[in-house]
Amino acid sequence: MGYGPLNSTRRQATLQRKRKEYLDWRTQTFGRGEDALDRQLWHQIRIDVPRTQPGCAEFHEERLQRSLERVLYCWAARHPASGYVQGINDLVTTFYRVFMQEGPSVDFEVVEADSFWCLTKLLDGIQDNYTHAQPGIQRQIVRMKELVARIDRDLAAHLDAHGVEFIQFAFRWMNCLLMRELSLDCVVRVWDTYLAEGGGAQGFSAFHTYVCAAFLLRWSRELRAMDFQEIMVFLQRPPTAAWTDRDVELLLSEAYVIKCLYDGSPSHLR
Template sequence: MNSNTRATYGTSSTFWKRTPTFVPSTIEIVYSGESTSTNETTTQAPAEPTPAAAPPPATRSESPKLPNADEGLEPLTSTSTSSFDETTPAEHKDSAPTDALELKFHTLLTSANVDIEELQKQSWKGIPSSQRSTAWCLLMGYFPLNASRRSQTISRKRREYMDWVRQTFSRGEDALDRSLWHQIRIDVPRTTPGSPLFQNPRIQRSLERVLYCWAVRHPASGYVQGINDLLTPFYFVFLAPHLPHEIDSLDDSVMDTVEADSFWCLTKLLDGIQDNYTHAQPGIQRQLIKMKDLVSRIDAPLAVHLDSEGVEFIQFAFRWINCLLMREVSLTSTIRMWDTYLAEPDGFSSFHIYVCAAFLLKWSKQLQQLDFQKILLLLQKPPTEAWTAKDVELLLSEAYMYKCLYHNSPNHYSAAAAQKR
């Protein structure tokens, strides 16, 4: 972004790429803790057991002014302190591998032609934080799998975005869509309010540009609340290698690269779930129906109790689907979940419903003892503050188990009953 455009803006306040996808052949429960779900199902051991959680990052010097996005949880930041090289913006420069898992990803990501199926298979179980930014861009279809094409393609896409920014903001805020711009300016400060990182004015101005540019180029859906939340995991992952430096000291070229990459990945994500954000949000309505049906089949007593108390799924699960559970779990947990979502076919739509169902069933026994008001209080603010990587692993494993049992089997129970007759 040139200095004139930055000064003008800064001083004022097709896709879902379909690629071969890894589908685990067996159900993997990576944590043996007790589930509160009323459905007790024995699962098989994974075909290739490996630790599902990303290994803790290597020790590095910490910046006292830049805490992690989520206090008290394992940091997601890379150990690298290097900046992007503006002359060769081929890919995110993740840190060198320090253990076997990181080496496996590093070898996979730096091959001449990335094996997308193998990358999906490995990513399902969690991506090392040091390799995550490059892995996500490849899984999203933003980075070409062929290394020889990568530099030229990414340079072109980044320039394209920055050209849009210059054109959009060159005439100042008065030339913008006032209603749209006002809503974005209201929502951005509310995005991840507990994170000092996302309260930084420089970061907030960048988020506003991404959201506005996306909205004006997608008039069929436009901007709605919740899209701002979906931007933050991309932004955090791409910015993470630079967090040892203070935000205000980072070079403009670094911030522009993070911003452009976040824009393109957000675009690719939303292209796959765009009917969640069109008029009347039909995508969310369909998923609410599927989730209710799924829960009634897995845990009938819970479904009956919710119905008897007059609890509608839209009263708590609308936000779970609209914001992909980002307001129910920490940013750290969200990023780990997205590793798996990116490895699943239709991970942010179809598989997410199984995750939401598994999430609800975790509180089944407790919910069945509560009345209407207390049920909603629990589900609108579930007690996940102390969740660790193991809790996320268990949630994902249970969701996959339910997918294996119930996906594409709408007549599961009626067929079984017919056989008995």
């Protein structure tokens, strides 16, 4: 994520300094008690955290939920231009999953601090996804619709004929980076590729748009046999529960082909 320096001789000192910076900020933020917090922001975070990763028992442990609340509040307090947006609670869990797999002796304070800084690095690269009106997401949805129309005209025509707007299903795909459609382990695999594609706007925005297009096109035959209600139900809960790395790698390969064919092509249809 670019949080730890590439120079290994500076890495440990940098991590220690950044971890202390977060813990100091956390102490300053919460040291005066919950009454001193932004009530609206804190209320929304406390509502969303229990809903986070409903299929993963580890994220419903008391200690971990309190940790997620602190990270989300501290991030939002430091970034008032965007503030907290629903969906950010999903994104941070990917970092917790990776760091908590380092072994039974893992330092939970370190996990929390590192997750905070990695979340910060992630959102710094796609900040316009979470500012007012979320223009970054709006652009991604327009681009995805254009791609689908060029690649699979029959599917695009079917969706249009049944009044299905891309924003009705693709907004969540962009806002949460498909985290509600794929298992957390599959998401870790997807993010690995996003980082290889350059991270930030290149991986988590541009390449993610190709992944979402490939994800929709994967179900083209099934979707073309459905009406509006069936399409919306299907896309809200696609059959990915049993997906493995093999399925994800196929999806990423299809997305890469789309990128190679259409990257840099005009963003409007002629």
